[in-house]
Amino acid sequence: MSPLFPALAAGSTRPALQFGDQALSHAELATVAGSLAARIAGAPRVAVWATPTLGTAVGVVAALLAGVPVVPVNPKTGERELTHIVTDSSPALVLAEHGVELPPILAGLPRLDTDVDHITDAAGVPGGAGPAAPLPAEPSPEAPALIVYTSGTTGPPKGVVLPRRAVAATLDALEDAWQWTEADVLVHALPLFHVHGLILGILGPLRRGGSVRHLGRFGTDGVARELSSGATMLFGVPTMYHRIAEALAGDPALAKALTGARLLVSGSAALPVHDHERIAAATGRRVIERYGMTETLMNTSVRADGEPRAGTVGVPLAGVELRLVDETGAAIAAYDGETVGEIQVRGPNLFTEYLNRPDATAAAFDDGWFRTGDMAIRDPDGYVRIVGRKATDLIKSGGYKIGAGEIENVLLEHPGVREAAVTGEPDEDLGERIVAWIVPAQADAPPSAEELAAHVGAQLASHKRPRTVRYLEALPRNDMGKIMKRALRG
Template sequence: MLLASLNPSLVNATDIADAVSIDGVTLSRSDLVGAATSVAERVAGAHRVAVLATPTASTVLAIVGCLIAGVPIVPVPSDVGVAERRHMLSDSDAQAWLGPVPDELEGLPHIPVRLHARSWHRYPEPSPDAVAMVIYTSGTTGAPKGVQVSRRAIAADLDALAEAWQWTADDVLVHGLPLYHVHGLVLGLLGSLRVGNRFVHTGKPTPAGYAAAGGTLYFGVPTVWSRVVRDQAAAEALRPARLLVSGSAALPVPVFEGLERLTGHRPIERYGASESLITVSTRADGERRPGWVGFPLAGVQTRLLDDAGNEVPHDGETVGKLQVRGPTLFDGYLNRPEATAEAFDDDGWYRTGDVAVIDDGGMHRIVGRESVDLIKSGGYRIGAGEIETVLLGHPGVEEAAVVGVPDEDLGQRIVAYVVGSAGPDDLIQFVAEQLSMHKRPREVRIVESLPRNALGKVLKKVLLAEG
């Protein structure tokens, strides 16, 4: 049962006064169940509803109410552009807006969430195979696609993460991430409700907000952790925590090392996607190696293939296309049977589009996206992430992104975009001294900032468009 921890029959025995704290509102577990069940009564029977995923109590109750009623949710980013929002609404055929009010209703009715309404109606648990939510991709390769995620997949993923991270009801989980993505919504909010721990959303994910929250388990993207490392007092305030978890993008090695130095914690790193949820992670009771994301979760299988479809050696060096299989995978793209068919092979392996290496012990390192991070230069297959890691180790580099641009001679030429004070020639030499000569950037461009999305991922398509 996805919402077993919210079963109203358990409220009297397990109620806690501060189950959820968000946007200045604190909800006890009984408040949460009663108010969300009131929401469920208003949407029961709908085939799909949209939720403007602001970090508010109204959003939390809208999401939980839909899960209680078995109504699929379409989380809509609050800062999404008009064209993308209209696409999400029309493609999903959402029947109404639930909860927070968008600037434009786009012709849909609005169903408000009443924070103080209560209902104790009992709803049967929906089928585990039912779709819980439709999460739209970022649309970097065309119009955003609606990823259909089942209740079964979410439950399997959260249970596997709870085991890997020794995550229990005694934890206080803190983050300030968006509630429209797997990281903040599924892991942060739904994970807390399933495990039964207290959940604190800080609004913006500032170092001061994290430091003041008094959590045991913290989630952040690399940008958040980088800011924490630059705020020594905030970082040291996290020493009493149990685990710091980083995801949604690669954590730079210097930030990993800074967290260890200032907080006393080697952070957990993990890997996943909207289509697969989290599939690979380091463990609370295992090795945490900078730049590596760990091992497959319980029930998950992974493999690396070359261009011919053959498995590549697990030697920690050979780059391959990453595929995964297991109970956390999505149920296909909404209204996109062709795209769904392309995503899977005949044996149920999901083609992630990412490239990675695996060492002889089974530890995974993600090189990046096959489309932008696997560089084929001079007959070599080179991972952009390896070069970025070296660049970030230079004291004059704050941020770095490496791409392969078309080159008549080499096929692709390695170009590095760098934020920092170091000079291009020095950085090219720095990489050449630490990696093979063919992995050095042929060009370094010093820029003021790198284009990123809301989760901190560098938008390399934007860099490639510059040529």
């Protein structure tokens, strides 16, 4: 059995996976996934139609047990992007739940069902038996575990090849940072085609020997129910925590459930300070943030035994080296809470390559350091505060380098602002002027541009005030809740 999942090898009877009324213990998962693994062993690569279901989790685990690289596929992917992903990755077969209709590009591939009943029936494996055939030997730590495609914001999505050692290194570093044990029960409702939902949210509990309860679809009622019935951790994205913050005032059961949680973790985008404070005030619990990317898995986190400081992503995880560099590529030594630089990282958590893209792989590294494209500052105690993306969030105005993130946080503190995004656009005088995109709390009574500029100027330096304010009914977001700023500019 794969050393990625020690509890499967040990035959633990502790709960492993729960999706609605479907559940498997670690021992049962070993049987079912082992049976499927024996049928796909030797395949060069498999695609998994990644619906938020038990079958998806079983399919991914089975492929990892078989040593076969997994390509998780977002079921909402459009035809052109899906065609690129399938053509680029060339899976030998597709794993999907029984009865799911696949698009033509995948329907032509050999298919195996991932439903528990169909797996055991097809393999002739009774409920308590072991796998139908012996599993292959554990691959090298450098062997590919998953190929996860990027969002494709700057061109066709790139296939990020994640080796088995990167998965193990990240999950073990989070064990240390979050004091994560087999006693923890994780709740989440994230999609299962990316790092946050699949690797952290499913493989993380399985590696620890703990369990995960997936809600299928996010709802504050489901969060309250599971945290009130033995769950200890919650993973979410800022959109989810914003909805929680909005609901807390009128939902004492939700507040009580969150108060009892051991750890509340937010990721995939920055959680506004305003939502941090509302949740802390209502529950006494602080949400902690972590920082990672598809190419690097996790780089930093606020530690469970550290200060849960709003607006930061904590300190580098065990084994991860992190530095900031200026525009010339020179390392920034300052830990002054002011100097902005690009984050570069190196360590065992990094990907191997972009599939079929040696040019992009070479361009992504600087003498072994991965160029994240994220801009940050470091506080004197080493806490990292991300101020935005180099391509979209670093604004050069009047000779100053300004991070959009800190302006967005201040705007969100204004009672008349529901959502906010900040971008830069060309300005003959300033080089770039700061533009605020605002979803007002009351559509018929939005705060004026002058009021918002004064609000920012009172909290930050005057050169960080928005010069232009544009009002929207909603900000464009992707599946993970990240604001798509290129859509704003376009």
